[in-house]
Amino acid sequence: MPANLPPEYHRIEAELRAARTAEEKIDIYERLIAVIPHHKGTDKLIAMYRQKIAKAREEGERLASTAKCAATHKIERTGAGQVCLAGPPNAGKSSLVKALTGAAVEVADYPFTTRQPAPFMMPFENVKVQLVDTPPVTGELMETWFPEMVKTADALLLVADLGDPDAAAILDGIAGRLRERRIELVRADADVPPPYFPFRKRTLLAANKIDLEGAPRAFEELEALLDGPFERLAVSALTGRGLEPLRRAVFGLLRVVRVYSKIPGKKAEKDAPFTLRTGSTVMDMARAVHKDFAEKLQYARVWNAASLDGLRVNRDYVLADEDVVELHI
Numbered sequence: 001m002p003a004n005l006p007p008e009y010h011r012i013e014a015e016l017r018a019a020r021t022a023e024e025k026i027d028i029y030e031r032l033i034a035v036i037p038h039h040k041g042t043d044k045l046i047a048m049y050r051q052k053i054a055k056a057r058e059e060g061e062r063l064a065s066t067a068k069c070a071a072t073h074k075i076e077r078t079g080a081g082q083v084c085l086a087g088p089p090n091a092g093k094s095s096l097v098k099a100l101t102g103a104a105v106e107v108a109d110y111p112f113t114t115r116q117p118a119p120f121m122m123p124f125e126n127v128k129v130q131l132v133d134t135p136p137v138t139g140e141l142m143e144t145w146f147p148e149m150v151k152t153a154d155a156l157l158l159v160a161d162l163g164d165p166d167a168a169a170i171l172d173g174i175a176g177r178l179r180e181r182r183i184e185l186v187r188a189d190a191d192v193p194p195p196y197f198p199f200r201k202r203t204l205l206a207a208n209k210i211d212l213e214g215a216p217r218a219f220e221e222l223e224a225l226l227d228g229p230f231e232r233l234a235v236s237a238l239t240g241r242g243l244e245p246l247r248r249a250v251f252g253l254l255r256v257v258r259v260y261s262k263i264p265g266k267k268a269e270k271d272a273p274f275t276l277r278t279g280s281t282v283m284d285m286a287r288a289v290h291k292d293f294a295e296k297l298q299y300a301r302v303w304n305a306a307s308l309d310g311l312r313v314n315r316d317y318v319l320a321d322e323d324v325v326e327l328h329i
C-alpha cells in the first residue's frame with residue numbers, strides 16, 4: 001500500500017463495505033481514484049481500481065441485461081468516432097441528426113418523441129461519424145444510464161432550443177447534473193488525458209432553431225448567460241442554416257487525423273482513410289494497418305498538400321490530417 005494517501009481516501013474506502021450494487025461500487029472506485037495522488041508509487045493502486053470498475057461495469061451490465069433494459073442503452077462505436085447528443089425535450093436533437101445523416105429519424109412537435117438512444121452515421125468528406133440520438137434530458141430529468149453513455153462516447157453535442165427563454169438555465173442544469181457524475185464539459189481543443197477522473201468530455205453546443213423570430217437575439221443572450229467553455233454554433237435543422245460548419249465542428253470534436261496508406265508506385269486510396277488519434281505517429285499507423293508492419297517497419301515516406309513530397313521519416317514522426325504514408329518494411 002503506497003504511503004501518503006490522504007484521509008479522504010480512507011473515509012471513502014470505508015464506504016465500500018456498505019456498497020451493494022455495481023453502480024454504487026463504481027461510484028466509490030471513481031471517487032477513490034479522484035483522491036489518490038497521481039505519481040509512480042500509486043500507478044498500481046489506480047490500475048487496480050480501474051480494473052475493479054471494468055469488472056463492476058461488466059457485472060452491472062450482465063444484471064441489467066437480464067432485466068432487459070441496459071442492453072438497448074449500450075451502443076457500439078463505429079466509424080471515425082462516437083458523438084452523443086444531449087438536450088431538453090423538443091430542442092430538435094432528432095431533427096439535427098436527421099438533417100446531418102439523411103436517416104429516417106422520428107421527429108415530432110411534442111416532447112419525448114425519442115424514447116431510446118439510437119446510432120446514425122453522419123458523412124463528413126471521406127469519413128463517417130457516429131451520432132447517437134438520445135431521449136431528452138434536463139437537470140431534473142436524467143436516467144442513470146445517460147451519464148454512463150456520455151462517459152463512453154468520444155464527445156458530446158449539446159443541443160439548445162433558441163425558442164425557449166430558459167435555454168441557458170436548462171443547459172446549465174444538464175451540465176450540473178453531469179458534473180455530479182464527475183463529467184466535466186470542455187472545449188473541443190482541450191487536452192483530454194486518459195480517463196482520469198473527472199471525465200473530461202469535449203463538447204460543442206448547437207443552438208438550434210435560429211430561423212425563429214427573435215432567435216438571433218436569444219443566441220446572443222445565451223452566449224452571455226452560459227457558463228460552459230465550449231464552442232457554440234447557431235443552426236437550424238429546419239432551414240439547413242449552419243449545418244455544414246456544424247458537421248465540420250462535430251468531426252473536429254473527435255480529434256482524429258485521416259491518413260492514407262500508399263503502396264510504392266501506386267496512388268493513395270483517398271476514399272478509405274485510417275482514422276487515428278491526433279498526435280499518432282507513423283508507428284501507430286503501422287499498428288493500425290497490420291501487425292507485421294508494426295514489427296518490421298523500417299521507415300516511411302510522407303506526402304501532403306502543404307510541403308512534403310515523399311519525405312523519408314522515422315517511426316516517431318507525428319502524422320497530420322490527410323498525410324499520405326508509404327510504409328517500408
Ligand SMILES: Nc1nc2c(ncn2[C@@H]2O[C@H](COP(=O)(O)OP(=O)(O)OP(=O)(O)O)[C@@H](O)[C@H]2O)c(=O)[nH]1
Nearest residue numbers: 090091092093094095108109111112113114237238
Ligand atoms: N423552427 C424550427 N423548428 C425546429 C427546428 N428543429 C426542429 N424543429 C421542430 O421542433 C420539434 C421537435 O423536434 P425533434 O427533432 O423531435 O426534437 P427532439 O429534441 O428530438 O425532441 P425529443 O425527442 O422529444 O427530445 C419538431 O416540431 C421540429 O419540427 C428548427 O431548426 N427550427
Ligand SMILES: [Mg+2]
Nearest residue numbers: 093094113114
Ligand atoms: Mg428526439
